[in-house]
Amino acid sequence: MSSPLYRIQGDHSRFREIVKGRIRRDLERFLSTGELIARCGEHAVSVPVPQIELPRFTFGSNEGGEGGEGEDGEEESKGGEGKEGQGSGAAGEQEGQHILEVDVDLGDLADMLGDALGLPNIEPRGTKQIESEASRYSGIRATGPDSLRHFRRSFKNAVKRTIASGAWDADDPRVVPIPDDFRYRSAKASRKPDSSAAVFHMMDVSGSMGREQKEAVRIQAFWIDTWLRRQYENLEVVYIVHDAAARVVDQHTFFHLRESGGTKISSAYELCLSEIAERFRPEDYNLYPFHYSDGDNWSARDTERCVALLQDELLPRVNQFCYSQVKSAHGSGQFKKDLDAAFEGVDEVVTHAVRSKDEIPDAIRSFLGSGR
Amino acid sequence: MGIKTTLPTELKYHALVIESKAREYGLDFFDVVFELLDARDVNGIAAYGGFPVRYPSWRFGMEFEKLQRGYSWGMSKIYELVINNDPTYAYLVRSNSLLEQKLVMAHVYGHADFFKNNVWFAGTERRMLDRMAYGATRVRRMIDQHGQEVVEKRLDDMLSLEGLIDPFVLRSHEGVREPQRSLSEHRGLRLENFGREAAAALPSRPGPQLPEADVLGYLVQEAPLADWERELLEIVRAEAYYFLPQRLTKVANEGWACYWHSKILTGGLLEASEIVDFADVHSGATAAAPGQFNPYRLGLRLFRYAESLGHDLFMLRRIHNDVSFIDALVDERFALEYHGAEEKDSLAAREQGFDWKAWKENLLTSLSFGGQPRITLVDRDAEGEGELVLEHRHDGRDLQLGQSRECVKRLASLWGAPVHLHTRLDDEPCTLIARGEEVEVRTEGGDDPQATAKAS
Numbered sequence: 001m002s003s004p005l006y007r008i009q010g011d012h013s014r015f016r017e018i019v020k021g022r023i024r025r026d027l028e029r030f031l032s033t034g035e036l037i038a039r040c041g042e043h044a045v046s047v048p049v050p051q052i053e054l055p056r057f058t059f060g061s062n063e064g065g066e067g068g069e070g071e072d073g074e075e076e077s078k079g080g081e082g083k084e085g086q087g088s089g090a091a092g093e094q095e096g097q098h099i100l101e102v103d104v105d106l107g108d109l110a111d112m113l114g115d116a117l118g119l120p121n122i123e124p125r126g127t128k129q130i131e132s133e134a135s136r137y138s139g140i141r142a143t144g145p146d147s148l149r150h151f152r153r154s155f156k157n158a159v160k161r162t163i164a165s166g167a168w169d170a171d172d173p174r175v176v177p178i179p180d181d182f183r184y185r186s187a188k189a190s191r192k193p194d195s196s197a198a199v200f201h202m203m204d205v206s207g208s209m210g211r212e213q214k215e216a217v218r219i220q221a222f223w224i225d226t227w228l229r230r231q232y233e234n235l236e237v238v239y240i241v242h243d244a245a246a247r248v249v250d251q252h253t254f255f256h257l258r259e260s261g262g263t264k265i266s267s268a269y270e271l272c273l274s275e276i277a278e279r280f281r282p283e284d285y286n287l288y289p290f291h292y293s294d295g296d297n298w299s300a301r302d303t304e305r306c307v308a309l310l311q312d313e314l315l316p317r318v319n320q321f322c323y324s325q326v327k328s329a330h331g332s333g334q335f336k337k338d339l340d341a342a343f344e345g346v347d348e349v350v351t352h353a354v355r356s357k358d359e360i361p362d363a364i365r366s367f368l369g370s371g372r
Numbered sequence: 373m374g375i376k377t378t379l380p381t382e383l384k385y386h387a388l389v390i391e392s393k394a395r396e397y398g399l400d401f402f403d404v405v406f407e408l409l410d411a412r413d414v415n416g417i418a419a420y421g422g423f424p425v426r427y428p429s430w431r432f433g434m435e436f437e438k439l440q441r442g443y444s445w446g447m448s449k450i451y452e453l454v455i456n457n458d459p460t461y462a463y464l465v466r467s468n469s470l471l472e473q474k475l476v477m478a479h480v481y482g483h484a485d486f487f488k489n490n491v492w493f494a495g496t497e498r499r500m501l502d503r504m505a506y507g508a509t510r511v512r513r514m515i516d517q518h519g520q521e522v523v524e525k526r527l528d529d530m531l532s533l534e535g536l537i538d539p540f541v542l543r544s545h546e547g548v549r550e551p552q553r554s555l556s557e558h559r560g561l562r563l564e565n566f567g568r569e570a571a572a573a574l575p576s577r578p579g580p581q582l583p584e585a586d587v588l589g590y591l592v593q594e595a596p597l598a599d600w601e602r603e604l605l606e607i608v609r610a611e612a613y614y615f616l617p618q619r620l621t622k623v624a625n626e627g628w629a630c631y632w633h634s635k636i637l638t639g640g641l642l643e644a645s646e647i648v649d650f651a652d653v654h655s656g657a658t659a660a661a662p663g664q665f666n667p668y669r670l671g672l673r674l675f676r677y678a679e680s681l682g683h684d685l686f687m688l689r690r691i692h693n694d695v696s697f698i699d700a701l702v703d704e705r706f707a708l709e710y711h712g713a714e715e716k717d718s719l720a721a722r723e724q725g726f727d728w729k730a731w732k733e734n735l736l737t738s739l740s741f742g743g744q745p746r747i748t749l750v751d752r753d754a755e756g757e758g759e760l761v762l763e764h765r766h767d768g769r770d771l772q773l774g775q776s777r778e779c780v781k782r783l784a785s786l787w788g789a790p791v792h793l794h795t796r797l798d799d800e801p802c803t804l805i806a807r808g809e810e811v812e813v814r815t816e817g818g819d820d821p822q823a824t825a826k827a828s
Contacts, residue, residue, distance in 0.1 A: 007425060008416035008436050015433030052434065054532045057745050057764075057779050060772025062797065100438065 110230035144184025204293035294331030401484035482629030538585035627671015
């Protein structure tokens, strides 16, 4: 619709730009708390921003010290002033709205993440480019349905033929097309790099993984998904939990489950492998297994088995394998040491120890920073 | 400069009927132009304070976001929007029912009459729609020349100080302002003055008298601003003066409009089937929400009360602003009735501790000077630093310190020299001093030695 008010769009987007600037500024904080996860919709996150208001001479209480909050030339509002315009109707003189919710596109959020952490775009895996076909109407041919008739080309042909045949009369420039003149649009297939990926979030849910640890996992998984979703058109996420045995669960279960029992990490890797074999052929998908654990494994034997699985089966198929070790009260952290020892110098295996939530940004940076 | 939508015939018909009825009752207004718009567009216009075109600023975008959200969540919706202009423009929301449109139109004629006849509106710019559009073009040009960030920053600084104008200056005495120089003349002038001090380019006139409540006006004349900054400040100041009377007369203006929409519509313009809906919408607008001040309600009750006392309503709407209106009319009987009690209950009310005088005083305080702190410019260069000295007339309410600090800082950056603001905090004299980026809060406790220690 041609709205008479296109101008407000400009001011609106300027405002959103400013808001995004503030989110960018606060991104570190969002990165280490789960605040945004609950606010995530399908395409957008609703981010709470303190209302930006111009400071004014107003009455107000000054309790809580003389410190003054207006450091940045911006004030968190203390209740909106009545609107200037005359009579905004009976309902809706909103008073004292301190927080404004602003929808931010997930893609924009991912870009902010990329800027903040200096993440490179992901390069296509190996030399083999996965391609898919897409067709566009970019060609012309002599037959086709009327709905695809190319008027300008058809007319041009008719004019050319009329002139060539000597029937052209400049005073009476009438052109009558015959069926041979008609041209039609035709679809041409073009090849474009495919962009499907699958992420496997494998989480250790044995007794030693408490709420704190799961929260850290959850935050990492959220940001990793956000980033990868920006990089790939289709992103499938598989959630796997394991203690002594592994199973595939849905998202809700993944984040809320609490099991207790032993830990057999190889079970998760095996399940991940069978998922890859069944649903995500490496030829069609870019694969990203992530494993989160506090680093205690059942036995050294099982760790050996894990290393072997990674070495022989997983690594040849995936883009990158990431292991995030969340510190827990009881965890020994042995598994990371074992992995590091076994895969020294192997770029496709990235491990990171997260001792507190503040280190989550570092973990994300090291997982996604290689652009694989 | 309007948007120029066409009203459907049915609405046009009702507008005509209501207009002639309003004239019959003696209302007197400029032509009223109704525009029928979608809710989204009305939100856009409301974000601009009622104008289709204004200078670019993120604040309008934020306002729009708020309105849109309020609307899409079903929390608030705009019924009517009318601006003081000749002709008077009013916006109707397409999604409203026919009854609502009729009510809004009758309401708008009330406002239009008030705009034209109330003395506080006497000096206002009646071509504000054009003026706003012109200002918008100028600001856009500034942005092209100096960059968005720079202009935006300056604009924000100035808007923070918007309230520093004199509510009681009669703008009409400024009516003899010299006409705006045309662009080419302006250029010539600048060429002539090339290389001279910016201050010397100003025509020499007797320095403004102090004290001065119109701080913005003083800055326009005296502050060492670049040409474009001075023009920007003039735009901000003109808009502040334009909107000021609306703040000073909110109660009287809304009351007058409510009085008339009720009188006009119930005077025979409603179908029998519409009466209940009318009562519903009308009482929705004039209802008392607990803990909230509703100017529609207070204003309407005041006019009805004045009518019952036999006052000349047209005279009241001509001479009063909110403060004088309430001061003249509110007495014990009104206060009691307003709170839902009969006069014969006055003894009982008094026993229960209802103090109508305190209520009235409170009301007057909250409305005086448009609800803003009274800050005047009292001195300049008192300590030889070229500084500006302002004084806040303390009426028992402290300034919000955090915001005030930021405001004096912005004032100092416009003035280009330190700014002092005298006020009181917690019953003690206190001075905010802005020097560059620093703001010092100095308490002068007098005989209290603690205070000096606090300052250091």
